[in-house]
Amino acid sequence: MTTAVVTGLGVVAPNGVGTEDYWKATLDGRDGIAEITRFDATPYAARRAGEVLDFDSEEHISARLLPQTDISTRYALAAADWALADAAVQPSELVDYDMSVVTSNALGGFEFTHRELAKLWSKGPEHVSVYESFAWFYAVNTGQISIRHGMRGPNKALVAEQAGGLDAIGHARRAVRQGTGLVVTGGVDSALDPWGWASQLSGGRVSATSYRPFDVRADGYIPGEGGALLVMEDLAAARRRGAGQVYGAITGYAATFDPAPGSPRPPALRRAIELALRDAGLSAGEVDVVFADAAGVGELDRQEAEAICAVFGPSGVPVTAPKALTGRLYSGGGPLDVVTALLSIRDGVIPATAHVGEVPAGYRLDLVRGEPRYRPVSHALVLARGKWGFNTAIVVSALGD
Template sequence: MTTAHDTTTVVTGLGVAAPNGLGTERYWKAVLAGEHGIGELTRFDTSGYPARLAGQIRDFEAEEHLPGRLLPQTDVSTRLALAAADWALADAEVDGGTVEDYGMGVVTSNALGGFEFTHREFRKLWNKGPEFVSVYESFAWFYAVNTGQISIRNAMRGPSAALVGEQAGGLDAIGHARRTVARGTDLVITGGVDSALDPWGWASQLAGGRVTTVSDPERAYVPFDQDASGYVPGEGGALLVVESAACARRRGAPKVYGEIAGYAATFDPRPGSGRPPGLRRAAELAIEQAGLTPEEIDVVFADAAGVPDLDRSEAAALSGLFGPRRVPVTAPKALTGRLYSGGGPLDVVTALLSLRDGVIPPTPHTSCVPDEYEIDVVVEPRDRPLSTALVLARGRWGFNSAVVVRGVRS
C-alpha cells in the first residue's frame, strides 16, 4: 500500500473502444485524421424513427477478445468494458505479482445499464414464459456490472465502486478513483463504457429530445456551430489505469501519460431559481484543486452538447472563466457521438494524448461559431506545447463534472 502522504495519481494505461477506432493508438490516429464513426444505425430497422444516425462500433467481435463462458452473461456494454480494461492493463503492464489483489480496485460509471441484454430477456418473458429467462438477467443489466465483471476477471479485490451521473458519470468515476488512490489503494482501473443501440434503448434516447434528426453524418453533430441541432448518440468509451506515483515507480511502470491533477463536481440549481448553472464552478474547483489558475490551462475539452441553449450556456461559462477567446476549446467527441458515461473518460484519454504529442485535435465539421459565444473553437489541428488540459462533462438533470490533467513533468 502507498504511504498516506503520497497523493499524486498518475495514468499508466489506456484502453479505448470507440466508434472510430478500437485501441488507443488506432483511435488517436483516426482523431487526428478527422475520421468519424458516425453512420446509419444497422442493429435493427430504423426506417420508422426520426433519427437514424449513431456512433456505432462496427468492428468489435466479442469472441475474439473474451472467453466463451463470459458471452452468455454479458451485455454488449460489458463486453466492450472488459476488452477495454484488458487493453488498459496490458498497456500499463500490470502484473499481479507486483501489486497485491487487495491493493487494486475498480471504479466505473454506467448511464444506460445493459439495455440490449435485458430487453432480449424481457421478450423471452413475454413471448415464452419466465422459465426461458436467463439466470444472468439478475445482474447483467445492472449499472454496477462492469465494475463487478472487471474486478472478477482481473482479481482486483480492493476498494471499488460504480457511479451513475449520465454524461458526467465517467469523469466522476475518474475523480472517485483519484480519491481512492489518495486514501491508500495502489492502483485503480477506472472510466466508463455505455451502449444502448437496441430498439428500446434507441427509443429511450430519442425521447430525451436532444438527438438531432439531421441525416448527413458530417452535419448532424456540430457542437458550437450556428447550425447545431442536437447530438448523435454513440456507444463505447475508455478505461484508464490510475495509480499512485509511488506504486508506478515501485513496479516499474513502462510509461506515465500524465497526472489526474484535479477533479470537482457540482449540481445545477433548480430551474427558475435565478442562480447560474454549476459548470463554471466545477471547472473553477477542479483547477483550484490542481493548484493552478485559469491562465495556466492550455486547452479545454468541452462537454459540447450540440444543443443551442446548452452550447450557449457552456460558452458563457468558458468565456466568463477564462476571458473571451483566451483558451482553445475543442470537442473531438463529434467524431464519435456522445457516449454517455464513456464520453468523459474518452475525452480524458484524448487530452492525455494531446499533451503527449503537442497537438490539439479539432472539433470536426463545426465551421461557423456565433460571435456571441466568445470562445476559440479549434476547427483545425493545432501543434503547440501543452502541459495542462481541462475536461468538462454535463449530465441531464444538473450533473456537472470537471477533471484537470497535467502532462509528465520533468
Template sequence: MSGGAQDQRPVVTGLGVVAPNGVGVKEFWAATLDGRSGIDWIRRFDASGYPVRIGGEVLDFVPKEHIPSRLLPQTDRMTQHALTAAGWALQDAGADPATLDEYEMGVVTASSAGGFEFGQRELQKLWGQGAEFVSAYQSFAWFYAVNTGQISIRHGMRGHSSVLVTEQAGGLDAVAHGRRLLRRGAVRFMVTGGFDASLCPWGLVAQIPHTHLSRRDDPERGYLPFDADACGYVAGEGGAILILEDRHAARRRGAGQEYGEVAGYAATFDPPPGSVRGPALARAIRGALDDAGMNPGEIDVVFADASGVPELDAVEAAAIAEVFGPRSVPVTAPKTMTGRLYSGGAALDAATALLAMRDGVIPATTGTTNVASGYDIDLVIGQARETPVRAALVVARGCGGFNSALVLRHTD
C-alpha cells in the same frame, strides 16, 4: 509542494479505448487526428421507422475475439467493451494483476444505462416465449455496476469496487473517485473509466423523448456543437478505461509510462429550472483549477462537454469565456467523431486529452464550421492544431444538472 509529496499524486499509466471511430488506442487516436468520424446510419438494426436514424456505433468489434467464450452469454455489449478495454489498459500499463496485492487493486466505473441490449433480449424472451426462457444472467447483466463487477472478478481485484451514475459526467466522477481512494491510501492501483452501449431498439426508444437528440439524417451534419446550425447531439456507444496509480508506487513497479497526473477535480449541480440561481458549470471549472493549484492561464486546452443543444452550448461557452477570458484558450470537442457516449464520453475525453498531452496536438471539432455568434471561444475546427499541451481541462455535464471538471497535467 515538495518532490516527495508530488510523487504521491495519482498518475495515469495505461489506457484502453473502444470507440465508434477506432477500437484500440492506436486506431482511435489515428482516426481522431485525421478527422475520421464513426457517426453514420445505424446499421445493427433497422432504424428506418424511428425519428433518430444515425448514431456512433462500434462496428469493428467482434466479441469472441476479445472475450472468453464462457463470458459471452453473461455479458451485455457494454460490458464486453469494458472488459476488453480494461485488458488493454492493463497491458498498456505493463501491469500483471497476478503479481499485485489483490486487496490493493480497486475498480470504479461509470454507466448511465446499464446493459440495455441484454435487457431487451431477455424481455423479448419473456414476452414471446415465457419466463423459463429468460437467462439467469439477466439478474446482473443489466445492472449499472456490472462492468465494475466483471472487471474485478476477471482480474482478481478485491479492493474497493463501486459505480457512479451521473450520466455524461460519470466518466470524470469515476476517475476522480479513483484518485480520491489512491490519495487516502485505500488502494494503490485503480481501474477506472466509463462505458455505455444503448444503441438498440429499446435503448433508442428510451432516449427519443429527450428532446436533445438530433433528428437530422445527415451523419456529417447531425452533431454540430457550438455551430450556428446546431440541432442536438448524436448518441454513441463505447468509452475508455484508465489505469490510475500512486506515482511513487507506479515507478517502483517499473510502469512503462505516465500519460499524466490527475491534478484537480470539482463537481457542482445546477439549480432546478426557474431558479433565480444561474448555472454552476463555471464554479466547477474554478473548483477543479483551485484543487490543482493552477490558474486559468496554465491550461493549454479545454475538452468541452459540447452538447450540441444551442441553449446548453451557450451556457458552456459563456462559462469557459468567464473563467479563461474571451478566446483565451483552445477549446475542442472530438466527440463530434463518436457521438455522445453518455458515461463513456467523458472517460474517452480524458483519454483523448492525455494523448493530446503526449503528442503535443489538439484534435479538431469536426463538422462544426460556423461558430455561432456570441460564443467567445477559440474552437479548434478544420484540422488538428499542433501545440505543446502541458495541462488540459475536461468538462462534462450529465442530464439532470450534473457538472464535472477534471484537470490533467504533464508529470515531467
C-alpha cells in the same frame, strides 16, 4: 501529497478500436457516425449513431462469459484488458486488496435486458436467462472487471449520465490518495437496440441530421457507444514496480449540481471549473486547452461557452470537442476525452472539432476547427455535463520533472 498518474489506456470508440487507432482517426478527422446497422432504424425519427463496427466479442470474451454479458460489459472487459496490458500490469503479481475498480455506467445493459424481456413476453419466464438478475445492472462492469482480475479493493460504480465517467476518474484519484495502489477506472455505454434507441430519442436532444456542437445550426447530439478505461496508480508505486510509461497526472477534480429549473441562481458549470483549477493549484492562464462537454443543443452550448469565457476570458483558451466524430458516449464520453487529453499532452497537438461551420459570435470561443492545432500541451481541462444537472471538471497535467 500522493500523485495519481495514468499508466495505461484502453479505448473502444466508434471511430477506432484501440488507443492508437482511435487517436489517428481523431487527428485525421475520421468520422465514426453513420446510419445504424444493428437494427432497422427506418421507422425512427433519427437513424444515425456512433456505432462500434470493428469489435468481435468472441475474440475478447470467453465462451463462458458471453451468455452473461451485455455488449457494454464486453467493451468494458476488453478496454480494461488493454489498459492493463498498456500499463504492463500483471494483476496476479499484485496484492488483491491493493487494486480496485471504479467505473460509471449511464444506460445499463439495455440490449441484454431487452432481449430477455422479449423472451418473457413471448415465451414465458422459464425462458429468461438467469443472468438477467445482474447483466443489466449499472454496477456490472465494475463487478466483472474486479472478478476477472482479482481486484478486491474499494470498488465503486457511479451513475451521472455524461458526467459519470469523469466522476469515476475523480473517485479513483481519491482511492489512490487514500492508499489504494492501482485503480482501473473510466466508463463505457451502449444502447443501440430498438428499446435503447427509443429511450435515447425520448430525451428530446438527439439530432436527426448531424452533431454540430457550438454551431449556429446545432439542433442536438448524435448518440454513440463505447468509451475508455484507464489504469491509475500512485506515482511512487508505479515507479517501484517499474512502470514503463506515465501519460500524465489527474491534478484537479470537482463536481457541482445545477439549481432547480426556474431558480434565479446560474448553472454551476463555472463553479466546477473554478474548483477543479483550484484543486490543481493552477490559474486559468496555465490551461492549454479545454475539452468541452459540447452538448450540441443551442441553449446548453451557450451556457457552456459563457462558463468558459467567464473563467478564461473571450477566446482565452483553445476549445475542442473531438466527440463530434464519435457521438456522445454518455459515461464513456468523459473518459475518452481524458484519454484524448493525455495523448494531446504526449504528442503536442489539439485535435479539431468536426462538422462545425459558423460559431455564434456571442459565444466568444476559440474553437479549434478544420485542422489539428500543433502546440505544447501541459495542462488540459475536461468538462462533462449530465442531464438533470450534473457538472464535472477534471484537470489532466503533464508529469513534471
